[in-house]
Amino acid sequence: MHKITTILLLPIILLLFSLNAFAQIPHLSGEITLSTKKGTINCAFNLSNIPSLEDYTIWLNTGFNIARITDETGETKYHYSKSYNDKSSEAFQYTLTTKPSQGKFLPKSLTFSYTGAFPVSPDTTQMYASGDWKGNIAFNGATVRMTEQSAWYPILYDVKNDKVINNYTYTIKVNNEDGGATYLNGGIPKTGGANTFSSNSPVPMLLFSGDFTFLQQQGIHFINTTLSPQERDMLSQLTNSMVDFYSDKMKIPYGSKISYLETTPVSKYSAWLFVTYPTVALVGRQFTLHNLFSNNPHLAVDTASYSMIAHELAHYYFGTIFTPNxxxxxxxxxxxxxxxxxxxVKDKFGRKAYQKKLSNYLKATEGIKQLIPLDKLKATTPLNDAYKYNYIPLLLTVLEKEIGVQKMWKWLNLVASSKGEATDYPFFKSSFMKSGISPKTYSAFEEKYILHEKSKENLIEEVNRQLSTTTAKKR
Ligand SMILES: [Zn+2]
Known part of the structure; x- marks a missing residue:
């Protein structure tokens, strides 16, 4: 009896252990002291609950100088070395040994002490035209913005599985020597020069601190935005309808409430939206959150803005719970x-808006000079925006025509739920089989639209056909 129980339990225990390896979430605690006027940052952090990794590096922004990396008691018993490669443009990669001659070593808990000084750029006349980006530690004179991409806190990288581990739980004290307010992603914004923030859910960490105001409406935080109450109301409604749509179709509940953050870049004209879930941020000077709205004839969210926001909010699935590599x-x-x-866009704004999007994708795809087939892509292949944002959705739209939108939703769910896999072409292909598409159907699609020497022409022809038949039907 006892034996049988053990035999039955063993696979369950093993399963729990292997799940635990994925579920082990690092916790960051400690203190960061910064000055928005001087551009200085001092960090004293402890990273605990570090998962065991066969091979690893630890990333920290190249603008930081390390004072110490020690155990949690502060004993300086580890030696570190640093290198730089194309896995991150922003960070040096650190590894530790207990003795210089020995191999890499990663304890369960590490304490970091480091400091850095960054340019403060309040004067637009002295700025470059472009050159601000999500991974920048950006002091614009009023505030500082730093995201997980900048590696302002120690980021773990699992070399073997090509996986960046930057979603942490945290308890952190933020001191801003110049006062103001602070927002740390996963928490709520607070006023005052010294505040402690904590999050029990793992999040990528975006820190925004300095001179700004914030408020809450319909459960959504608006941080440093200058929207009118009516605009905030519209944006909240739109956000909630997107969240409802995605969680219903994906059959994966959307996480916590979105926050909107707005700030100016440290370059003249850079303007872009990015997501560090649950924050949607707009960085821009001429282009602000106001530009999402049109006033003609009444105040409304501009149609082009719908798809922009819809894209950012979709990153909860592709980029947050599922991180491709x-x-x-x-x-x-x-x-x-x-x-x-x-x-x-198709569901909420109908055929016309949908077809307009397809036409835009088509135009951009036609402009791609040398289209590299999906099965030939390498991690190092430089990809332009037309390929990523236009060709790929078009390719999937053509497949959707073959297999139906329900199977596509099943596939999206399957991909977003997958864990720890290398997202290469064999994964792309097998994920369709796993979601119930017959090998024959996939092969026919693959042959015509991926492997064929005229795959691009075939795609363009098919999309044009789809566009003209749907228009013809309407007449
Ligand atoms: Zn995106």
């Missing part, structure tokens, strides 16, 4: 994500 990283991160947001 390997050869098709950008295909999944931006292309599949864009296809998902296209479904919202």
């Amino acid at each position: 390997s050869d098709l990283k950008w295909v999944f991160l931006e292309g599949v994500n864009e296809y998902l947001s296209l479904q919202f």
Whole structure:
């Protein structure tokens, strides 16, 4: 009896252990002291609950100088070395040894002490035209913005599985020597020069601190935005309808409430939206959140803005709960994500808006000079925006025509739920089989639209056919 129980329990215990390896979430605690006027940052952090990784590096922004990396008691018993490679443009990669001659070593808990000084750029006349981006530690004179991409806190990288581990739980004290307010992603904004923030759910960490105001409306935080109450109301409603649509179709509940953050870049004209879930941020000077609205004839969210916001909110699935890597990283991160947001546009704004999107994708795809087939992509292949944001959603739209939108939703769910796999072409292909598409159907699609020497022409022809038949039907 006892033996049988043990035998039955063993696979369950093993399963629990292997799930635990995935579920082990690092916790960051400690203190950051910064000055928005001087551009200085001092960090004293402890990273605990570090998962065991066969091979790893630890990333920290190249602008930081390390004072110490120690155990939690502060004993300086580890030696560190640093290198730089194309896995991150923003960070140095650190590894530790207990003795210089020995191999890499990663304890369960590490304490970091480091400091850095960054340019403060309040004067637009002295700025470059472009050159601000999500991974920048940006002091614009009033505030500082730093995201997980900048590696302002120690980021773990699992070399073997090509996986960046940057979603942490945290308890952190933020001191801003110049006062103001602070927002740390996963928490709520607070006023005052010294505040402690904590999050029990793992999040990528975006820190925004300095001179700004904030408020809450319909459960959504508006941080440093200058929207009118009516505009905030519209944006809240739109956000909630997107969240409802995605969670219903994806059959994966959307996480916590979105926050909107607005700030100016440290370059003259850079303007873009990014997501560090649950924050949607707009960085721009001429282009602000106001530009999402039109006033003609009444105040409304501008149609072009719908798909932009829909794209950003879809990153909860492709980029947050599912983080692609390997050869098709950008295909999944931006292309599949864009296809998902296209479904919202189709559902909420109908055929005309949908076809307009398809026509735009088509125009951009026609402009791609040398289209590299999906099965030939490498992680190092440079991909332009047309490929990521236009060609990929178009390719998926053509497949959708073959297999139906329900199977596409099943596929999106399957991909977003997958864990720890290399997202390369074999994964792309097998994920369709796993979601119930017959090998024969996939092969026919693959042959015509991926492997064929005229795959691009075939795609363009098919989309044109779809566009003309749907228009003809309408007449
Ligand atoms: Zn995106």
